[in-house]
Amino acid sequence: MENKKKVAFYTLGCKLNFSETSTIARNFQDEGFDRVDFEEVADIYVINTCSVTENADKQFKQIVRKAMKLNDKAFVAAVGCYAQLKPEELADVDGVDLVLGATEKFKITDYLNDLSKNDMGEVHSCEIEDADFYVGSYSIGDRTRAFLKVQDGCDYKCTYCTIPLARGISRSDTMENVLKNAKEISQQGIREIVLTGVNIGDYGKGEFGNKKHEHTFYELVQNLDKVEGIERLRISSIEPNLLKNETIDFVAQSRTFVPHFHIPLQSGSNEILKKMKRRYMRELYIERVAKIREVMPDACIGVDVIVGFPGETDELFLETYHFLNELDISYLHVFTYSERDNTEATVMEGVVPSNVRAKRSKMLRGLSVKKRRAFYESQIGTNRTVLFEGENKEGYIHGFTENYVKVKTPWNPELVNTLHEIKLTRIDEDGSVRLEFVNN
Numbered sequence: 545m546e547n548k549k550k551v552a553f554y555t556l557g558c559k560l561n562f563s564e565t566s567t568i569a570r571n572f573q574d575e576g577f578d579r580v581d582f583e584e585v586a587d588i589y590v591i592n593t594c595s596v597t598e599n600a601d602k603q604f605k606q607i608v609r610k611a612m613k614l615n616d617k618a619f620v621a622a623v624g625c626y627a628q629l630k631p632e633e634l635a636d637v638d639g640v641d642l643v644l645g646a647t648e649k650f651k652i653t654d655y656l657n658d659l660s661k662n663d664m665g666e667v668h669s670c671e672i673e674d675a676d677f678y679v680g681s682y683s684i685g686d687r688t689r690a691f692l693k694v695q696d697g698c699d700y701k702c703t704y705c706t707i708p709l710a711r712g713i714s715r716s717d718t719m720e721n722v723l724k725n726a727k728e729i730s731q732q733g734i735r736e737i738v739l740t741g742v743n744i745g746d747y748g749k750g751e752f753g754n755k756k757h758e759h760t761f762y763e764l765v766q767n768l769d770k771v772e773g774i775e776r777l778r779i780s781s782i783e784p785n786l787l788k789n790e791t792i793d794f795v796a797q798s799r800t801f802v803p804h805f806h807i808p809l810q811s812g813s814n815e816i817l818k819k820m821k822r823r824y825m826r827e828l829y830i831e832r833v834a835k836i837r838e839v840m841p842d843a844c845i846g847v848d849v850i851v852g853f854p855g856e857t858d859e860l861f862l863e864t865y866h867f868l869n870e871l872d873i874s875y876l877h878v879f880t881y882s883e884r885d886n887t888e889a890t891v892m893e894g895v896v897p898s899n900v901r902a903k904r905s906k907m908l909r910g911l912s913v914k915k916r917r918a919f920y921e922s923q924i925g926t927n928r929t930v931l932f933e934g935e936n937k938e939g940y941i942h943g944f945t946e947n948y949v950k951v952k953t954p955w956n957p958e959l960v961n962t963l964h965e966i967k968l969t970r971i972d973e974d975g976s977v978r979l980e981f982v983n984n
Contacts, residue, residue, distance in 0.1 A: 548576060548577060548578045549576075549577050549578070549587040549588065550577065550578045550579075550580045550584070550585070550586040550587050550588070551569070551572045551577045551578070551579055551580070551586055551587065551588045551589075551590065552579070552580050552581060552582045552584060552586035552588070552589050552590070552611075553565050553568070553569055553579070553582065553589075553590050553591075553592065554582045554589070554590070554591045554592070554607050554611075555592045556591070556592065556593055556594040556603060556604070556607075556624075556626075557592070557593070557594025557624070557625065564592065564624070564649070565590075565592045568590065568592070568623070568649060568652060571652065571653050572588075572652075572653060575653045575973065582610075582611075583614075584614070585614050585615050586611075586614070586615065586618060587615070587618060587619065588618060588619045588620075588621065588656065589608075589611035589614075589618055589619070589620045589621070590621045590623060590652065591604065591607050591608070591611075591620070591621070591622050591623070591624075592623050592624040592649075593622055593623065593624040593625060593626035593627050593634070594624065594625055594626060601626075601630075601633060601634075604622070604626065604634065604637065605637055608620055608637050608638070608639045608640060609639070611639070612638075612639045616639075619641050619642070619656070620639050620640050620641050620642075621640075621641065621642040621643070621644065621652060621655075621656075622634045622635075622637075622640055622642070622643045622644070623643075623644045623649035623652060624649060627643045627644060627649070631643045632862065635903075635907050636858075638899075638903070640903075641906045641910070642655060642656075642906070642910045643910070651917070653973065654913070654917065654971075654973065654974075654975050655910065655913045655914075688734065688735055688736060688931055688932070688933050688934060688960075688961050689734060689735070689736040689737065689738055689776075689778075689931075690729045690732075690734045690736070690737050690738070691737075691738050691740045691780075692722065692725055692726060692729065692737050692738065692739055692740065693717070693740050693741055694716060694717050694722050694739055694740070694741050694744055694747055694764060695714065695715070695716045695717065695741030695742065695743060695744050695746060695747045695749075696714075696715055696716075696741060696742055697713050697714045697715050697742055697743075698713075698714055698742045698743045698746070699713055699714045699743075699746070699749070700743065700783075700821075700823065701821050701888075702810075702820055702821055702822060703819065703820055703821050703887060703888035703889040703892070704820060704850065704853065704881060704884065704887055704889045705884070705887065714742070714743055714746045714749045715749065716741075716746075716747050716748055716749055716759075719758070719759050719763070719764065719767060722764065722767075722768070723767060723768070723771060726768055726771045726774060727771055727772070727773070729774070730771060730772065730773030730774045731773065733961070734961075735774075735775045735776055735931055735961060735963060736775065736776040736777070736778060736931055737768075737774055737776070737777050737778070738777075738778045738780050739764075739768075739777065739778070739779050739780055740780045740781075741780075743783060743786070744761065744779070744780065744781070744782055745761050745782040745783050745785075745786025745787060746761070746783075746786060747759070747760065747761040747764050748760045748761065748763075748764070761782075761786065761788075761791065762788060762790050762791050762794065765777075765779075765791055765794055765795070765798075765801065766794060768800070769794075769798050769799055769800055769801060771800075774800050775800065775931075775963060776800055776802055776931065776946065776963075777798075777800045777801045777802065778801075778802050778804055779795075779801070779804075779805060779806070780806060781806040781807070781808060781848070782805065782806070782807060783807070783808060783823070783824075784807050784808070784809070784824050784828055784829050784832045785823045785824040785828060787805065787807060787832055789835055792832075792835050792836055792839060792840075793839060795840070796839040796840050802946040802947065802948075803836075803840040803842060803843035803844065803946060803947045804843065804844040804845075804846075804946070804947055804948045805836060805843060805844070805845050805846070806845075806846040806847075806848070806877075807829070807832060807833075807845065807846070807847060807848075808847070808848035809826075809829055809847045809848060809849050809868075810822055810848060810849060810850045810853075811849065811850065811853065811856070811860075811864050812826055812849075812863055812864035812865070812866070812867025812868055813826070813856070813860040813861075813863040813864055813867075814826055815855070815860060816853055816855065816856055816860055816864075819853065819854070819855055819889075819892065820850075820853060820889075821888075826867060829871075830871070833845060833871055833872060833873060837872055842922075842923065842926070842947050843947055844874045844875075844919065844947045844948035844949070845872070845873045845874050846873070846874060846875050846876070846877065846948075847868065847871075847873050847875070847876050847877070848876075848877045848879065849864065849868065849876055849877070849878055849879070849908060850879045850880075850881050851864075851878060851879070851880055851881060851901055851904040851905050851908060852880055852881040852896040852898075852900065852901030852904060852905070853881045853889065853896070854881075854889055854892035854893065854894045854895055854896065855892060855893065855894035856881075856894070856896055856904075857894070861904050864908075865907065865908065865911065868908070868911060868915075869911060873915060874915060874916060874919040874948070875912050875915055875916040875919070876908055876909070876911065876912035876915065877912075878905050878908045878909050878912065879905075880901045880902065880904075880905045881896070881901060913975075916975070917971070917975070919949075920949055920968075920971055920975075920977055921971065923945075923947070923949050923968050923977070924968050924969065924970060924971070924977070925967070925968065925969075926967070926968055927965060927966070927967050927968075927982055928945035928946060928947065928949065928965075928966060928967075928968060929945065929946055929963050929964065929965055929966070930943040930944065930945050930951050930963070930964055930966050930979065931943050931944060931961070931962075931963050932959040932960055932961065932962055932963075932964070933960070933961075934960045934961065936955045936957075937952075939954060939955050940952040940953065940954060940955055941953060941954070941955045941956060941959055941960070942976065943959075945966075945968070949968065949977055950975075950976045950977065951966065951968065951976060951977045951978070951979050952972060952974075952976045952977070952978065952979075953978070953979055964981060964982075965981070965982040965983065966979040966980065966981055966982060967979060967980045967981075967982055
């Protein structure tokens with residue numbers, strides 16, 4: 545029998561707070577946690593805060609210190625009134641991992657479930673570990689989707705990235721070859737193709753082994769849309785400066801391309817973007833998101849962001865945090881900056897201590913959970929198409945809608961690798977969405 549995780553609570557303030565702590569504690573016990581006294585060693589400490597009491601912040605800091613003394617690896621969550629009024633002040637306290645305001649505190653177990661595991665695996669630009677994931681021109685990850693590589697290498701000189709060193713200059717597969725591979729994939733009964741590359745928006749460059757362009761990414765998208773037998777095409781990750789309005793408009797009315805974009809931002813601060821040598825400013829990013837929302841209101845928009853880049857002060861980090869908080873996006877992939885040999889950033893001033901990097905990463909992961917939850921909630925009651933995957937996970941089968949909402953329903957082997965029209969009904973405890981079948 546595995547050890548149950550232990551959770552402890554501390555309540556400041558009024559009777560209402562105490563009753564709410566009880567409700568929250570029951571949620572934890574329903575999820576299989578053992579409740580222990582705050583004086584004991586626990587895996588998670590939840591502090592229900594009050595904004596009325598004198599010295600609320602001082603008191604709060606003392607309680608966090610007490611928790612960290614008991615277990616310095618524990619997960620510390622602050623909820624309640626003070627958390628609603630001054631979330632940043634609380635998040636700034638060393639040791640605090642998650643701050644939840646008035647409405648979110650009752651869903652705290654959703655957040656923990658989500659925070660304790662990584663985001664879903666996807667392909668990210670500018671992470672060297674992913675750069676040689678593909679073998680040949682396409683790889684079939686499972687029976688439901690395949691990764692089709694259209695481009696390799698990168699001509700960008702981002703100051704944190706070693707890809708140009710590891711993968712060489714930007715070069716592309718020929719249009720003819722990409723379409724041939726797409727046909728081969730569709731003949732194997734695979735329903736979804738994810739377009740990948742190091743910098744796929746640069747597609748067309750180097751088709752002839754030089755910089756001469758015959759085709760563009762937009763033309764690639766148009767041609768792939770005509771391939772018989774493919775039911776879904778997904779663009780994995782595309783730089784904001786290379787995602788043109790014509791492509792967004794095309795995807796909006798396309799037969800096969802799904803309303804899901806993953807667009808690296810890396811920082812919400814123009815000062816940091818310049819230091820990173822990114823090829824856009826935050827204003828362009830706002831325009832891209834607005835354009836997608838205008839033609840595809842229900843699109844899923846994922847964002848890559850790097851925390852702890854040299855020179856990222858608290859103010860500049862909060863600029864990124866607020867920028868993302870206000871932006872109508874669906875989830876984040878958060879990367880903690882780490883030094884890479886032979887990159888410009890390694891010699892930059894203003895190195896951010898690793899504990900600060902870790903804390904900022906947790907803050908943004910918490911924001912990602914909130915964003916994903918809000919996006920899922922906005923989709924409840926809508927009809928979507930889901931592609932079911934092949935694994936039986938604890939009696940359930942999972943899948944993704946076209947706009948990347950993760951759904952689950954009781955396991956049925958006949959559903960594997962099939963597309964169904966469904967209605968999204970409610971968010972489950974684990975954060976995925978339950979469904980009803982439409983006309984099945």
